[in-house]
Amino acid sequence: xxxxxxxxxxxxxxxxxxxxxxxxxxxxxxxxxxxxxxxxxxxxxxxxxxxxxxxxxxxxxxxxxxxxxxxxxxxxxxxxxxxxxxxxxxxxxxxxxxxxxxxxxxxxxxxxxxxxxxxxxxxxxxxxxxxxxxxxxxxxxxxxxxxxxxxxxxxxxxxxxxxxxxxxxxxxxxxxxxxxxxxxxxxxxxxxxxxxxxxxxxxxxxxxxxxxxxxxxxxxxxxxxxxxxxxxxxxxxxxxxxxxxxxxxxxxxxxxxxxxxxxxxxxxxxxxxxxxxxxxxxxxxxxxxxxxxxxxxxxxxxxxxxxxxxxxxxxxxxxxxxxxxxxxxxxxxxxxxxxxxxxxxxxxxxxxxxxxxxxxxxxxxxxxxxxxxxxxxxxxxxxxxxxxxxxxxxxxxxxxxxxxxxxxxxxxxxxxxxxxxxxxxxxxxxxxxxxxxxxxxxxxxxxxxxxxxxxxxxxxxxxxxxxxxxxxxxxxxxxxxxxxxxxxxxxxx
Amino acid sequence: xxxxxxxxxxxxxxxxxxxxxxxxxxxxxxxxxxxxxxxxxx
Numbered sequence: 001x002x003x004x005x006x007x008x009x010x011x012x013x014x015x016x017x018x019x020x021x022x023x024x025x026x027x028x029x030x031x032x033x034x035x036x037x038x039x040x041x042x043x044x045x046x047x048x049x050x051x052x053x054x055x056x057x058x059x060x061x062x063x064x065x066x067x068x069x070x071x072x073x074x075x076x077x078x079x080x081x082x083x084x085x086x087x088x089x090x091x092x093x094x095x096x097x098x099x100x101x102x103x104x105x106x107x108x109x110x111x112x113x114x115x116x117x118x119x120x121x122x123x124x125x126x127x128x129x130x131x132x133x134x135x136x137x138x139x140x141x142x143x144x145x146x147x148x149x150x151x152x153x154x155x156x157x158x159x160x161x162x163x164x165x166x167x168x169x170x171x172x173x174x175x176x177x178x179x180x181x182x183x184x185x186x187x188x189x190x191x192x193x194x195x196x197x198x199x200x201x202x203x204x205x206x207x208x209x210x211x212x213x214x215x216x217x218x219x220x221x222x223x224x225x226x227x228x229x230x231x232x233x234x235x236x237x238x239x240x241x242x243x244x245x246x247x248x249x250x251x252x253x254x255x256x257x258x259x260x261x262x263x264x265x266x267x268x269x270x271x272x273x274x275x276x277x278x279x280x281x282x283x284x285x286x287x288x289x290x291x292x293x294x295x296x297x298x299x300x301x302x303x304x305x306x307x308x309x310x311x312x313x314x315x316x317x318x319x320x321x322x323x324x325x326x327x328x329x330x331x332x333x334x335x336x337x338x339x340x341x342x343x344x345x346x347x348x349x350x351x352x353x354x355x356x357x358x359x360x361x362x363x364x365x366x367x368x369x370x371x372x373x374x375x376x377x378x379x380x381x382x383x384x385x386x387x388x389x390x391x392x393x394x395x396x397x398x399x400x401x402x403x404x405x406x407x408x409x410x411x412x413x414x415x416x417x418x419x420x421x422x423x424x425x426x427x428x429x430x431x432x433x434x435x436x437x438x439x440x441x442x443x444x445x446x447x448x449x450x451x452x453x454x455x456x457x458x459x460x461x462x463x464x465x466x467x468x469x470x471x472x473x474x475x476x477x478x479x480x481x482x483x484x485x486x487x488x489x490x491x492x493x
Numbered sequence: 494x495x496x497x498x499x500x501x502x503x504x505x506x507x508x509x510x511x512x513x514x515x516x517x518x519x520x521x522x523x524x525x526x527x528x529x530x531x532x533x534x535x
Contacts, residue, residue, distance in 0.1 A: 014520065014524055015524075018520075044497070044498060044501040044505075047501060047505040048501070048504065048505065050505075051504070051505055051508050051509060054509070196494070199494075200494050200495075200498055203494070203498045203499075203501045203502040203505070204494075204495070204497060204498045204501070205497055205498075205501050244527065246520075246523065249516060249519060249520050249523065250520070252512070252516045253513070253516045253517065253520060256509060256512040256513040256516055257513055259509045260509050260510050260513045263505070263506060263509055263510070417519070417520070417523040418519075
């Protein structure tokens, strides 16, 4: 196999790996999407299936990614080829493409968070009472492009410094800082008057709603999108885990850590909204707004202005909230850029050159999403649902390898602290494929109800645009399959 | 809070936060053992 440059780098300790991987999992979705989805799905009724899917979707797939990355020491294309066979390299390429396509517009989201942090610190955010107009003015201007560029540039600098000096060092600062900020916000929120009403709603189950299949599908979707399981990102970081490193326990820590952060964020937002909202609190939490940003960029700034009579205190809390969002976004963005960079390195490119190409293309291909919300929504929809397919490909590659063999030789192999039992075989070979089929069909069929022209590939959010875009990239990757594997394994004996 | 809410809170927060704390403690234990074995070998 090609070894393009230097020695293989590793995360220096178990905790460095865990912190960096939690940085992947914890993103803006934990903060803004989770609260909205909980509110839309009956509060406590949603939380029970959400915990169940943590156990039967997120943790098993995180274990799979860690194991594939650690054993193959290659990015998704090479890793899937080694696990499932070279004829399936195109599946790895699809995983890379989905996460890279998300990277293009996620850098734009990271830029929004940075811009709102700056606006909060400077006090500009509170110079207006019409936050919808403020958001529209910002998102309709050229500013998102500038902040998208800054985000991509900052991330490229981190990746340029490598694993230990770059990713490890930066995430060791950002992830604990994010947790500290969230805890400060959490304790402030739950001590606000009337906060208990929000907590009560958050944990109150409705037995009628809990039997609704849509609640279960939304809970599965939240786990699929939120934990980073099946994206190929954890697989990429696992390339840099030491041989003596455990897989199962680390994977459980990531899954439970991610959902713990979601719970903290959810309680914080529900407490704040119920304590400070002068109108119907629920309607504000459930508002998705443009690009699902309604709650975060339009309603929360309004609520932050009411935390106290002191403007300085309001500015402080708004600033640290948007700083937390920015930290959550940038730690996830780092992993997306690393995944694309690692893929080029596997093709034999030097790291520096690979970063320059990924960052430049990442910036250029993100510009349309920064300028046009319809393109943003289209990409978010197509590749968001595509992620579920990525999870299916990871599961497929293990089935092809032999689930029992995979579990015994790789997951429970050298370095494992905890041995995984036979239950894992059933989850990977039956439950994950079943969940994938149900989830993809549900999303595509649902899109028929909101778009009568569901087949039209030029509409932003429907079945047609998904199927056409997926089909185009899959056909291209199948045609390039042999070239890709030849390139990656050209030095192999 | 009514009994159902308290029960949901205990199940959800207990599983998620309790699980996290449990796994952290186990990881710390195994990590200590690995360091000890490494020191003995060197």
